[in-house]
Amino acid sequence: MGDTPDKFAPIHTAGVVTAPAYVGFWKRLVACIVDTIVVFLVTIPLLFALYGPGYFSRPSDEGFAGLTDALVQIAMPALFAVLFWKFRGATPGKMLFSARIVDARTLGAPSTGQLVGRYFGYLLSILPLMLGFLWIAFDKRKQGFHDKVAGTVVIEDEDA
Numbered sequence: 726m727g728d729t730p731d732k733f734a735p736i737h738t739a740g741v742v743t744a745p746a747y748v749g750f751w752k753r754l755v756a757c758i759v760d761t762i763v764v765f766l767v768t769i770p771l772l773f774a775l776y777g778p779g780y781f782s783r784p785s786d787e788g789f790a791g792l793t794d795a796l797v798q799i800a801m802p803a804l805f806a807v808l809f810w811k812f813r814g815a816t817p818g819k820m821l822f823s824a825r826i827v828d829a830r831t832l833g834a835p836s837t838g839q840l841v842g843r844y845f846g847y848l849l850s851i852l853p854l855m856l857g858f859l860w861i862a863f864d865k866r867k868q869g870f871h872d873k874v875a876g877t878v879v880i881e882d883e884d885a
Contacts, residue, residue: 745880747866748819750859752824753824753861753867753879755818755821759817760806763805764802764805768797768798776794806844807837807840810826811837814827814834815879824879824880826840826878827878829877832878835875844871846870846871846873849870849874
């Protein structure tokens with residue numbers, strides 16, 4: 726890495742040692758719950774408007790009701806997350822805790838590719854048994870599998 730300082734090494738400034746403050750498991754879990762509620766508050770009324778009340782009483786094994794249904798339930802939440810990460814540095818749930826997603830190496834803004842990779846990395850965190858999310862509780866930098874895949878960390882945002 727040449728002359729570039731390691732952002733994860735303690736920084737010595739006037740005798741004070743500082744390091745990034747990583748956001749841990751419990752705050753991230755609550756943030757995830759908040760984000761899920763926000764997505765539901767948007768998707769449920771939208772599905773109701775598109776398909777009517779019968780949509781919610783149909784058998785769950787029927788799958789998606791069509792392309793629009795898949796877009797609302799899959800593409801819209803993905804777009805929600807990636808756009809919030811890109812333009813705000815965090816989703817609303819993480820913003821409640823003044824948390825921000827950053828590049829793990831530079832602590833700067835992650836690239837769009839990293840953010841898309843992070844979202845799809847959730848699949849690795851889910852399988853098996855949500856282990857990739859639980860890993861946040863034990864990792865020294867509080868990274869889930871999705872963070873490791875994307876090269877991101879979640880830190881406390883001092884500017885918030």
